[in-house]
Amino acid sequence: MDTKTHWDEVYATKKPEAVSWYRAHLETSLALIERAAHSRSASIIDIGGGESTLVDDLLAKRYEDITVLDVSQTAFDVTKKRLGPLAAQINWIVADITQVDLEPSAYDVWHDRAVFHFLTSSEQRMAYVRNVAKAVKSGGHVVVSTFGPEGPTKCSGLEVMRYDSESLHGEFGSKFRLVESSNELHHTPFGSTQQFLYCYCRVD
Numbered sequence: 001m002d003t004k005t006h007w008d009e010v011y012a013t014k015k016p017e018a019v020s021w022y023r024a025h026l027e028t029s030l031a032l033i034e035r036a037a038h039s040r041s042a043s044i045i046d047i048g049g050g051e052s053t054l055v056d057d058l059l060a061k062r063y064e065d066i067t068v069l070d071v072s073q074t075a076f077d078v079t080k081k082r083l084g085p086l087a088a089q090i091n092w093i094v095a096d097i098t099q100v101d102l103e104p105s106a107y108d109v110w111h112d113r114a115v116f117h118f119l120t121s122s123e124q125r126m127a128y129v130r131n132v133a134k135a136v137k138s139g140g141h142v143v144v145s146t147f148g149p150e151g152p153t154k155c156s157g158l159e160v161m162r163y164d165s166e167s168l169h170g171e172f173g174s175k176f177r178l179v180e181s182s183n184e185l186h187h188t189p190f191g192s193t194q195q196f197l198y199c200y201c202r203v204d
């Protein structure tokens, strides 16, 4: 099954709060984005935003230039319905991050929670890194969150990679200066816990 079909099927069959990665609010992501975005006009892209409420929280904080990219149109249909008229303020991109060609130097802040770890081939990871290196402005910031070394080996039925800050930073290369990293214990809606890693980088 290809990536798009897989995720469209997940979102067509599960309620937003019934997926393992669900959180009412992505507090750590939001705090790092606020640290990275120096003004309300900062351009922010959320990779694999899915049905997450991060976009609602960014709008509530009055950010004016928000893009959400995801391979699943089905997820966006749900998110747009939840946002109502506010959805018109967002730039929506339905695309596979390993195949899309993003605009050069378009974004001040790049955010990804739980997408990069699905890229199990080096070709996919190189395509992702080419996009982030091209699309984030010099002096901009990148927030990437993956499963940590003690995180699950699968998510949504798919194999995933697990990273510590060194191995994740190693995937991105020297253009990305690691400012900070932290682990987060995510409590799933099913009562289990998952170790996440957050890396916060500055782009030279």
Ligand SMILES: C[S@@+](CC[C@H](N)C(=O)[O-])C[C@H]1O[C@@H](n2cnc3c(N)ncnc32)[C@H](O)[C@@H]1O
Residues within 6 Å of the ligand: 003, 007, 021, 022, 023, 047, 048, 049, 050, 051, 052, 069, 070, 071, 072, 075, 095, 096, 097, 098, 112, 113, 114, 115, 118, 155
């Ligand atoms: C585990 S969910 C995380 C959703 C959201 N970031 C969150 O933290 O709640 C992974 C998301 O990435 C999207 N996704 C998976 N592979 C992708 C790819 N290659 N390109 C773009 N989006 C992708 C899925 O559709 C899904 O919405």
